[in-house]
Amino acid sequence: MPLLAVNDYSKIFEIHHLGRQIPVFQHLTFDLMAGQFLLVSGPNGIGKSTLLRCLFRSYLPSSGQAIFDSSYGPIDLARASDIDILTLRNEEIGFVTQFLRPRPRVSALELVAEPLLGSGIDEAEAFQQARDLLSNFGLKRELWDAYPTTFSGGEQQKVNLSRALVAPRRLLLLDEPTASLDIATRESLANRLGELKDQGVAMIGVFHHPEDVQHLIDDQVELAPIAVHANGVPGD
Amino acid sequence: MTDTSNPGAVVKSHPMLDAPIINRVPPLVVARNLTKYYGSIKAVDGVDVIAYPGEILGIVGESGSGKSTVLRLLNLEEPANGGVYHLQINSLANTNLFDLDRFDKRDVRVHHIGIVYQNPHLGLRMRYSASGNVAERLLITGERTFGTLRSKSNASLQASEFPIDRVDDPPSVLSGGMQQRVQLAKAIALQPELLLLDEPTTGLDVSIQATVLDTLKRIQRLRTITMILVSHDLGVIRTLADRVMVMRNGRVVEQGLTDQILEDPQDPYTQQLVHAKL
Amino acid sequence: MSLIELAQPNQGYSYAFLDAFAKRELRRRILKGIAIPGYQVPYASRELPIARGWGTGGLQVTLSLVGPDDTVKVIDQGADDSVNAANLRRFITRMSGAETTTDANQATIIQSRHRITEEILREGQTLVLQVPNPEPLRRVEPDMAKARILHADADYGQMWLVLYEQLVRFGRYIQGASYPVMVHERFVMAPSPIPRWDTPDLHQSAHLTLLSAGREKRLYAVPPYTNVYPLEFTDVPFEVEDQSEWACRTTGERNKFMNELPQDDGSSVFELSDTGYMEKLVNHQRGEDVTIGTTYYDSEGQFYHDGYLKPRRSRQESPDA
Numbered sequence: 001m002p003l004l005a006v007n008d009y010s011k012i013f014e015i016h017h018l019g020r021q022i023p024v025f026q027h028l029t030f031d032l033m034a035g036q037f038l039l040v041s042g043p044n045g046i047g048k049s050t051l052l053r054c055l056f057r058s059y060l061p062s063s064g065q066a067i068f069d070s071s072y073g074p075i076d077l078a079r080a081s082d083i084d085i086l087t088l089r090n091e092e093i094g095f096v097t098q099f100l101r102p103r104p105r106v107s108a109l110e111l112v113a114e115p116l117l118g119s120g121i122d123e124a125e126a127f128q129q130a131r132d133l134l135s136n137f138g139l140k141r142e143l144w145d146a147y148p149t150t151f152s153g154g155e156q157q158k159v160n161l162s163r164a165l166v167a168p169r170r171l172l173l174l175d176e177p178t179a180s181l182d183i184a185t186r187e188s189l190a191n192r193l194g195e196l197k198d199q200g201v202a203m204i205g206v207f208h209h210p211e212d213v214q215h216l217i218d219d220q221v222e223l224a225p226i227a228v229h230a231n232g233v234p235g236d
Numbered sequence: 237m238t239d240t241s242n243p244g245a246v247v248k249s250h251p252m253l254d255a256p257i258i259n260r261v262p263p264l265v266v267a268r269n270l271t272k273y274y275g276s277i278k279a280v281d282g283v284d285v286i287a288y289p290g291e292i293l294g295i296v297g298e299s300g301s302g303k304s305t306v307l308r309l310l311n312l313e314e315p316a317n318g319g320v321y322h323l324q325i326n327s328l329a330n331t332n333l334f335d336l337d338r339f340d341k342r343d344v345r346v347h348h349i350g351i352v353y354q355n356p357h358l359g360l361r362m363r364y365s366a367s368g369n370v371a372e373r374l375l376i377t378g379e380r381t382f383g384t385l386r387s388k389s390n391a392s393l394q395a396s397e398f399p400i401d402r403v404d405d406p407p408s409v410l411s412g413g414m415q416q417r418v419q420l421a422k423a424i425a426l427q428p429e430l431l432l433l434d435e436p437t438t439g440l441d442v443s444i445q446a447t448v449l450d451t452l453k454r455i456q457r458l459r460t461i462t463m464i465l466v467s468h469d470l471g472v473i474r475t476l477a478d479r480v481m482v483m484r485n486g487r488v489v490e491q492g493l494t495d496q497i498l499e500d501p502q503d504p505y506t507q508q509l510v511h512a513k514l
Numbered sequence: 515m516s517l518i519e520l521a522q523p524n525q526g527y528s529y530a531f532l533d534a535f536a537k538r539e540l541r542r543r544i545l546k547g548i549a550i551p552g553y554q555v556p557y558a559s560r561e562l563p564i565a566r567g568w569g570t571g572g573l574q575v576t577l578s579l580v581g582p583d584d585t586v587k588v589i590d591q592g593a594d595d596s597v598n599a600a601n602l603r604r605f606i607t608r609m610s611g612a613e614t615t616t617d618a619n620q621a622t623i624i625q626s627r628h629r630i631t632e633e634i635l636r637e638g639q640t641l642v643l644q645v646p647n648p649e650p651l652r653r654v655e656p657d658m659a660k661a662r663i664l665h666a667d668a669d670y671g672q673m674w675l676v677l678y679e680q681l682v683r684f685g686r687y688i689q690g691a692s693y694p695v696m697v698h699e700r701f702v703m704a705p706s707p708i709p710r711w712d713t714p715d716l717h718q719s720a721h722l723t724l725l726s727a728g729r730e731k732r733l734y735a736v737p738p739y740t741n742v743y744p745l746e747f748t749d750v751p752f753e754v755e756d757q758s759e760w761a762c763r764t765t766g767e768r769n770k771f772m773n774e775l776p777q778d779d780g781s782s783v784f785e786l787s788d789t790g791y792m793e794k795l796v797n798h799q800r801g802e803d804v805t806i807g808t809t810y811y812d813s814e815g816q817f818y819h820d821g822y823l824k825p826r827r828s829r830q831e832s833p834d835a
Contacts, residue, residue, distance in 0.1 A: 013500070014502070015507070016503075016504035016507055017504065017507065017508065053499070053500075057493055057496055058493070058495040058496055058499050058500065059496065059499065059500040060492070060496055060500055060502065070258065072257070072258045073257075075257060075258065076254070079253055079254045080253070080254060080257070080258075081253050081254055081255060081256040081257075081259075082253070082479050082491075082492055082493050083256050083259050083288050083291070083479070084254075084256050084257060084258040084259055085493060086291065086478055086479070086493070087258050087259055088258070103446070103449075103450060103453070103475065104443070104446040104447070104450065105446060105447050105450050106450060114457075117457060338667075339667055342667065342669075361675075364675060364679050365679060365682050365683075367682060368675055368678050368679045368682060371675065371678050372671050372672070372674075372675045372678075375671040375674040375675060375678065376669070376671040380674075380747055380748050381747060381748045381749050382678065382681055382747040382748075382749050382750045383749050385678060385747075386682075404682055404683070
């Protein structure tokens with residue numbers, strides 16, 4: 001059974017005050033196996049991030065199914081109750097983006113360890129893992145106890161990536177994680193993703209420069225205006 | 237397409253969602269068909285509130301939407317005109333809390349519910365010490381050892397990240413942010429299952445607001461307490477709430493995951509609200 | 515025989531001043547008060563030829579109980595000879611024909627403002643205390659309707675909070691007179707403004723205590739042999755005023771409640787507050803044959819119920835340690 005089976009998946013934004021419906025993707029169908037890396041491709045503005053957000057349920061898909069083979073059993077991410085989605089977000093599905101506003105007055109280390117602290121893991125162990133990851137991404141040691149609100153853009157990216165990747169997940173949704181990273185960090189990220197993939201983590205990613213992770217890609221979904229291409233097979 | 241010409245039209249967000257299948261833990265709060273009239277005004281008109289253990293549920297809406305009234309009903313502060321209200325707590329699970337007499341309602345409020353009001357005058361005795369305000373909750377339950385009262389109220393104030401060298405100051409000389417921390421310490425002193433927050437940071441400086449919100453987040457994580465947060469401020473809701481209900485004219489127009497409501501609202505009113513505020 | 519001859523001569527007032535209906539109401543209220551120790555019973559406070567606030571509450575209770583065979587003692591802050599006490603005593607005896615005395619042992623009814631006698635009252639005696647403010651919750655809950663709900667719920671958290679605040683700010687209970695007490699494990703009561711020194715006397719007493727507030731139209735009671743405990747934290751005991759430092763200038767008596775008499779040179783001398791007791795001591799020292807009763811506190815300052823008052827804390831011992 002695939003880890004994620006997306007079937008006839010569509011998203012149409014409905015803007016009430018304009019009286020407009022804006023279709024983003026329609027009738028999308030693809031499978032993702034555990035340990036597989038799927039690239040979402042297509043021109044800028046086509047809605048690649050929208051697909052990730054629909055799967056994460058930051059957006060509500062308009063129709064179709066996304067059956068996720070959770071550790072609790074299969075569940076349709078398109079229809080799952082909010083509280084179930086929250087559980088999956090806490091335990092199984094991660095969303096990796098650089099662009100999160102850090103909460104004020106929380107140290108970098110605490111911010112990174114937080115997803116682990118919520119899961120009942122030993123506190124010392126959680127902070128150790130957070131330290132490992134921050135050093136892996138090359139955040140200067142003297143910044144670990146500082147507040148990321150004061151950090152540069154590049155430093156904030158490292159904190160965000162560490163936070164997103166610290167807790168074990170079965171599915172990672174990668175929303176342009178490498179954009180504007182320096183070369184060293186980009187390499188660390190690619191290595192980290194490779195490790196996770198080897199551990200069986202499945203990933204769906206949107207990349208500005210897919211060549212950064214070329215060696216990881218197993219398959220791709222291509223989005224095109226109106227007509228939709230699935231699993232790399234051209235439509236009409 | 238929804239009829240936008242009728243602003244009173246009630247649109248439930250996404251009734252097609254399934255019932256929970258992963259979460260086997262029943263909700264802590266189950267309130268159904270909450271109704272409250274003030275004269276001919278329907279302040280709350282058939283609202284359901286479901287909150288799960290350990291989550292933060294936001295209720296957002298403009299002034300007069302009925303959100304604070306919902307909170308007062310949940311705090312058993314005033315009688316409801318209709319509806320049922322259950323807390324999933326062993327001794328109470330089969331009791332409609334609205335049916336309890338005044339004495340038992342008070343008992344529920346003391347042991348199971350804490351509240352933080354926007355206006356600290358509602359929640360605090362401004363001329364007693366901060367420590368005394370917290371200790372009062374313990375006194376109500378019959379604690380009669382001064383040393384214990386002192387240490388427990390100080391511990392609760394510390395959990396609210398209130399400066400320990402100021403525990404003997406009365407709230408009347410404390411800043412707004414500190415007053416809210418005293419309210420919070422008082423609210424959590426008896427480790428209630430449910431914490432109600434009514435605009436807890438409204439009126440505070442933005443930087444103070446952030447630190448108070450951060451304290452709330454930390455308390456929620458460390459104590460697995462269920463919080464219901466009423467705010468008109470979408471930034472506050474975004475920072476704290478896991479899920480959010482949008483209220484208007486005494487009804488719930490939409491509810492969902494906080495990021496979904498803020499980023500992909502379905503209801504015309506919510507779309508206006510989100511776009512007006514962000 | 516004419517109608518005028520058959521009728522009673524016009525006296526202008528009833529026996530003991532109050533009419534029969536007023537006395538009956540008061541006696542019923544008193545019985546209710548005795549049945550529910552510490553509970554404030556409302557009553558219709560009558561007009562009297564003295565002003566409200568000058569002991570009308572105590573006076574109405576006394577007048578509703580007094581008979582020609584009674585012996586009445588009236589004291590004001592311990593003194594039988596204050597103007598107020600003398601006036602009340604004269605009024606009661608003129609209206610009722612009762613005897614008067616200054617000897618606590620001889621009295622059947624003792625009406626008092628702000629003191630209990632030093633000598634232990636016995637069974638059959640009634641102590642009537644004049645009360646200005648019957649509501650112990652007034653300082654924490656000014657709305658009397660709400661205060662009554664708090665009583666109904668036995669919700670005394672705020673009373674305790676006041677004591678907590680005193681300990682936080684001053685390191686000790688600073689309330690002097692009218693120290694709140696728990697009566698019969700149920701109602702918190704303001705024991706009129708008697709000093710803390712007298713408060714323990716109410717506990718398991720042989721006599722009946724009636725407390726009445728004429729202006730506030732409330733009376734309440736501590737029946738004989740009823741538990742009365744001051745509100746105190748388990749680790750910070752209630753203490754009575756320390757009287758061990760000084761002796762009465764007239765009698766040399768120690769460990770009784772004293773009045774402080776400031777002198778021109780800035781110093782103070784002390785004298786027994788209970789003038790009836792002092793009178794008997796003086797007469798005894800002159801060799802007269804007087805019976806002096808046992809006192810609540812012995813000459814060493816020990817209270818007659820062993821163990822009721824916990825040992826005094828040393829001054830260094832802070833509750834905040």
